[in-house]
Amino acid sequence: EFLNIFFDRLETQLKPTSQRHLLKDVFAGNQCTQLICSSCGKVKNRIELFYNLSLQVKGSAGIYDSLGQLAKGQTIEDFNCDFCNQRTNVVRRQLLADTPNTLIVHLQRIVFSFDTLQNDKVNARFEFPTLLDLKDYSFKARMTQEGHDVNDFKAEEDGDLAKLMEIDDDEYLYRLVGVNVHVGTADHGHYYSLIDLRRGGAEPDPTITDEQGNTKLAEWTDVSRDPWKVFDDSTVRHFNFDKELKAEAFGESAGDPDAGDRKSDALTDAEFASFLATGSKTYGKSAYMLV
Secondary structure (H helix, E strand, C coil): CHHHHHHHHHHHHHCCCCCCCHHHHHHCEEEEEEEEECCCCCEEEEEEEECCEEEECCCCCEHHHHHHHHHHCEEEEEEECCCCCCEEEEEEEEEEEECCCCCCEEEECEEEECCCCEEEEECCCCECCCEEECHHHEHHHHHHHCCCCHHHHCCHHHHHHHHHCCCCHHHHEEECCEEEEEEECCCCEEEEEEEECCCCCCCCCCEEECCCCCEEECHHHCHHHCCEEEEECCEEEEECHHHHHHHHHCCCCCCCCCCCCCCECCCCHHHHHHHHHHCCCCCCCEEEEEC
């Protein structure tokens, strides 16, 4: 929420300047929301701008699982199709249209619970890779799998969709350079960051061919080789990426002794008083945003 407010205010301040498109050039991407009619089979596409990719944590094992749920979609019953004008079922799914230069991923760990009628933090384990490949969840990949090619979108009204079919696969590849960690409950807690000190360097072709003709990932894609530090208010210390990342950022069952078997943090009054009294630095520790 803070990031969205900050971006909105910064964009307002930049409007009268020569840098008015700065945020969009760096952080903006697009998703394609599709409505697929079960009766006529026609597809309605809507392109939507995003500055951060927000993914569901609850019920997901990790980032690829959550992306897969978006791409699979959900069925909406008794929907009026604009094409065949019938009340029918449609599938609503979200695919990545084009991707930003810098991708921010928001993990939905703090959500409103209809059971407790309050904000609740999802502490379940949620895994993410250090090299993220979004290609399989893109408009281009899904349309190709379903037998379409760029010529199917050459019509004037589909011109923007045709461009999406020509995006290079490398543009869907991202390496992790920062993790924002949250410790605590939905209403009380603390944030700190894990940062790759070698971020922002040149990123040539992510794949190379060795002398034997084998294709492999270039060394720069392996962020565990880079120096990392923890930035926690006035404290800055070395971070052992290989040994500490899972315990620091994956959530429950990833080395947090205070988490137990909880799936959320709906604490009792006694538990909450104990949490505040002890100043726990481990309860509910998990990644909240990825860059």
